[in-house]
Amino acid sequence: MKAQLSRLAHTRSGDKGDMVNIGVIAWRAEDYPALVREVTASRVFEFFQDRISGPVERFEAPNLGALNFLLHGALGGGGTVSLRMDSQGKAFGAALLRMEIEIDE
Amino acid sequence: MIRVANGQGFWGDWLEAPVRLVGQGPIDYLTLDYLAEVTMAVLEKQRQKNPELGFAADFPPLMERLAPSLKQKRIRVVTNAGGLNPAACAREVLRRAPGLKVAIVTGDAVTARIGEFLAKGHPLKNIDTGEPIATIQGRILSANAYLGAFPLAQALAAGADVVISGRCADSALLLAPCIHAFGWAADAWDLLAAGVTAGHIVECGAQTTGGNSQVDWRNMPDLAEIGYPIAEMNADGTFAITKHAGTGGRVTADIVKEQLLYEIGDPRSYLAPDVVADFTGLCLADEGPDRVRITGATGRERPACLKLSINYAAGWKAIGTMVYTAPDAIAKAQAADRIVRHRLEKLGLRFDEIYTEYLGWNACHGQAAPAVSEVPEVQVRIGVRGQDRSAVDRFTRELAPLVLSGPPGATGYGGEGRPKVREVVGNWGALLPREEIRPSVEVLE
Numbered sequence: 001m002k003a004q005l006s007r008l009a010h011t012r013s014g015d016k017g018d019m020v021n022i023g024v025i026a027w028r029a030e031d032y033p034a035l036v037r038e039v040t041a042s043r044v045f046e047f048f049q050d051r052i053s054g055p056v057e058r059f060e061a062p063n064l065g066a067l068n069f070l071l072h073g074a075l076g077g078g079g080t081v082s083l084r085m086d087s088q089g090k091a092f093g094a095a096l097l098r099m100e101i102e103i104d105e
Numbered sequence: 106m107i108r109v110a111n112g113q114g115f116w117g118d119w120l121e122a123p124v125r126l127v128g129q130g131p132i133d134y135l136t137l138d139y140l141a142e143v144t145m146a147v148l149e150k151q152r153q154k155n156p157e158l159g160f161a162a163d164f165p166p167l168m169e170r171l172a173p174s175l176k177q178k179r180i181r182v183v184t185n186a187g188g189l190n191p192a193a194c195a196r197e198v199l200r201r202a203p204g205l206k207v208a209i210v211t212g213d214a215v216t217a218r219i220g221e222f223l224a225k226g227h228p229l230k231n232i233d234t235g236e237p238i239a240t241i242q243g244r245i246l247s248a249n250a251y252l253g254a255f256p257l258a259q260a261l262a263a264g265a266d267v268v269i270s271g272r273c274a275d276s277a278l279l280l281a282p283c284i285h286a287f288g289w290a291a292d293a294w295d296l297l298a299a300g301v302t303a304g305h306i307v308e309c310g311a312q313t314t315g316g317n318s319q320v321d322w323r324n325m326p327d328l329a330e331i332g333y334p335i336a337e338m339n340a341d342g343t344f345a346i347t348k349h350a351g352t353g354g355r356v357t358a359d360i361v362k363e364q365l366l367y368e369i370g371d372p373r374s375y376l377a378p379d380v381v382a383d384f385t386g387l388c389l390a391d392e393g394p395d396r397v398r399i400t401g402a403t404g405r406e407r408p409a410c411l412k413l414s415i416n417y418a419a420g421w422k423a424i425g426t427m428v429y430t431a432p433d434a435i436a437k438a439q440a441a442d443r444i445v446r447h448r449l450e451k452l453g454l455r456f457d458e459i460y461t462e463y464l465g466w467n468a469c470h471g472q473a474a475p476a477v478s479e480v481p482e483v484q485v486r487i488g489v490r491g492q493d494r495s496a497v498d499r500f501t502r503e504l505a506p507l508v509l510s511g512p513p514g515a516t517g518y519g520g521e522g523r524p525k526v527r528e529v530v531g532n533w534g535a536l537l538p539r540e541e542i543r544p545s546v547e548v549l550e
Binding site: 010012015017018019023025027048050057059060061062065066076077078079080081084085086091094095096097098 | 142143146233312317318319320359362363364365366367368369370371372373384385386387388389401419422424458460462464468469470471472473474475486488489490527529530531532534
């Protein structure tokens, strides 16, 4: 069945130059495989494609039950160059919580 | 075991946090992380105006306030408050708190050496884009290398009560006391990685004790009285993250994981000046209330290059706002944006970028935001950026007229007056062979 990512995971995001990183952490270790299956780099790119130029890289940390995403070209230049209100990407993590994923019943 | 607490996550963090860390329970070292990439450029401008400035100005008054307690409790301080001018920072600390033994760590500032590095064949290409440094030559405001922890540890070994560094890796502030207390060797990669990992976990202050955390935030205890993080470091590289009893916030493995992943790239390769730390072997265990035990830190040989953080002048920008009210708030705000852009174009003004977003509708989440048919109010926020200061200045005159000449329902203009023109400072990361950087330690009394 479909559910929002927030059912399985919590997130935190921040900036690195013109990149945003989003840590996605499973609430329960047993849900980590579902995150690996559902929350792919290409799906995260699609999710944010109206505001990033990409690409999106994904890194796995199974010991933490977590994925880390690096979104390139995500902040309109980053730092003080950016004209965006969320110039440090703080809101990206919360946005991703609404991504629709397939979860086990 | 040593207790290392971090009382500032950036310059502007809660002023009471370090005072509470010293007063509310036992610690051995107090670290204070003041520097962000952009901070260095701000400091450079301050120093150009006054050669006695260029450091984190919050720090000397804090030392004045804390000096008696630091002496009495034998707590030592390690900070990057020196910014671009550790010597002036130290003088101001000694003026306000004459009894302290202060050491400065320098050698990070290389603004004047860029030409030398290029002549030696170090290309200083942009670490993210690969662009040549020639792109920004002539516009460089400051250049600093991220120092590691060993010179800071050397300052502790020299008996300093307060170690004031210029630019160093944030994690070095915590790693330095570990190196000093435990005698960790420069090639003890796993141990150094443990210090870097703990340093990364505490470097953003309360973000690891329940601040900005999604973990049951509604029931987060007393954020108004939040305790800042304390790392209890062991000589074998195991450690625990905790906070003082009776303070607000919470420390759990879930919360620490949020911070562990904050502002990192590949968790297998967290690059620090002294070691490459691997977060993928860590084991985090909740060990009683507000206490997470962390084991399994591993590291690999330190990078051959240090990272340089170069700030450069990147033109001018201004951001203006206006509020539109229902009915049709979004449509009105969009019409206002079209009018401003039309008028700017008719004036023949050139900008590198004009960016518009709508607070209350799409500014934070873009298309990912829930769809809405009507909002009661929205703030249109228009920003421009360019190399021509006069064009940016002209833009700042184009919002107020909309109150009378634009769509109906405009309000909320003038709260902060006309938009301010601000200088844009770009940040350029580059790599430099570490042999080029010679840190130096000086003890002042």
